[in-house]
Amino acid sequence: MSEIVLLANFLVSAVMTGVIWFVQWVHYPLLATVPVDRAVETAVEHQRRTGQVLALPMATEGVTTLWLLVSRPDAVSLVLPWVGAVLLAVALGSTVFLSVPLHTKMASNPTAEVGRRLVATNWPRTIAWTARAVVCAAMLMQVVRA
Secondary structure, three states: OHHHHHHHHHHHHHHHHHHHHHHHHHHHHHHOOOOHHHHHHHHHHHHHHHHHHHHHHHHHHHHHHHHHHHOOOOOOOOHHHHHHHHHHHHHHHHHHHHHHHHHHHHHHOOOHHHHHHHHHHOHHHHHHHHHHHHHHHHHHHHHHHO
């Protein structure tokens, strides 16, 4: 069962990595160019649609990460699930403490500066999810090679 959880963890981490790079490279830079008179509507719609797309992958990632801390496959080194969990905490912490407040500002008092800050403060999430995908792939490879 732990191997299935590991595979699910890798898959949702890969999904989140792809999404965060799309957000970093395409979506947030475009949000920063939305005219102020359309920014509130755009920010609200962004939050609604993003929540619909990412609720299940993020929940699955959280549950499978916790599962692997408690019951990792025998072939997986002890440290890797913990490294993955720390990276997830960085990504989610950045989301809660940096991105969500900036999205709230975009939905209430939008400015071009808030848009630029969204791009700049998204880098910790982008790096954390990318590194996490590498860690998840390494864990998966340990199981495949065993």
